[in-house]
Amino acid sequence: MRATRLGLTSLRGRRLLPLLALVLLVALLVACDAPQSTTEIAGNNNDKLWEPYRVVLVLAAIVFVLVLVLTLGFSIWFRERPGRPARQIHGNTRLEVIWTLIPVAIVAMIAIPTFDALFKIDKDPPADAMKIEAIGHQWWFEFRYLDDKGETVLTTANELHLPEGKPVTIALRSVDVIHSFWVPAISGKVDMIPGHDNNISFTATKARPEPYLGQCAELCGLSHANMRFRVFVQAPADFDNWMSDQKKDSTSATGDLASEGEQLFAQSACIGCHTVRGTSAQGKVGPDLTHVGSRTTVAAGTLENNAQNLARWIRNSADVKPGSKMPPQGASAGGTLTDDQIAAIAAYLLSLR
Ligand SMILES: [Cu+2]
Structure with a gap:
C-alpha cells in the first residue's frame, strides 16, 4: 500500500516536471530585455505594421489552442480501451473540404490588413523629407x-542620427553583396542590393x-x-x-600621445582606406574617421569605443570580426606597428570628436 502511494507520487512528480520547466522558461523570457523588439513602436512604419501583426497574433493563438485541445481530446476520447478497439477511418470528403477552406479564410484575413499596411508604408515621402x-x-x-541636390554633406559610419518627428527617406545601396537595413523598433527591413536602388521612408517618433x-x-x-x-x-x-559639429573638419590633436598618433597615422597605411577630413587621409574604402572619437562603438557596433578596444581593433581586426577586410596592423599579427605606436594612434582617433 505504502509502496503504491510512493510510486504514484513520483509518477505525478515526473509529469509535473516538464510543466514546471515550461512555466520557468516563460517567466525567464518575459523578464528578458528586448533591445531589438518590433513591438516597441518608435517609428510611424511600425505603427502601421502593428495592425496585421495583431491580427496574426490573435489568429495564431486561436489556431494553437484549438489544435492543441482537439489533438489532446481526440487522443483521449477515441483511444483504444479494453473491449473497444480504436476506429480506423480512411478519408472524409466533407472534413477535408472544411480543413482546406478554413486556412484559405485565415490567409485572406491576414492578407487584407497586410497589403493595406504595405501600401501605406510604400507611399512616396514628402518633398521636404531628409535625404x-x-x-x-x-x-x-x-x-x-x-x-536637396543629392550632394553629400556629411559621411559617417555605423551610427545614424535622426531628428524626432521629421520624415526621412533613405536610399539603400550595397558595394559588395546583398545586405539588409533593419531597425526593429523603427521600421521593417529592406534589402540593400548591389546595382539596384531600394528606398525606405519613415519618421522616427520617439527621441531618447x-x-x-x-x-x-x-x-x-x-x-x-x-x-x-x-x-x-x-x-x-x-x-x-x-x-x-559633424560637418566641421577635424582639428589637430592635443596632448603628447595623441599628437604622436596623429603623425604616425598620417604616415601609415591607414590613410589609403580612411578619410579624416582636413588631413591628408582621403581613403574611401573603410569608414570615414573624421569624428570617430564621438561614436559610442567601434567595429560596427561590436565593441565599446575606448582606447583599449580601438587598439585591439587596429592590432588585428579579424580577432574582433572574423573575415574583416582591414589588414592586421600590429607587428604581433603580421603588420608593422608596435603596441606603443598602436596606443598612440588609438589616442589620436579618440581625440577626433
Ligand atoms: Cu548581413
Missing part, C-alpha cells in the same frame, strides 16, 4: 547625409538618450552577425547641433 544614403559594406554601414539597435538582416558572409548599427533619435535642436 540619407545608407551603403552596406562587408561588414559595416556607411551613412551619407545629402542636401539610448540608441535604437539596428542589424543587417541578410546573411552576407562570415561576420554578418557583427554587422550592427545604432540609431540615435534626437530632439530636432540636438540633432542640428550634432550635424553642425
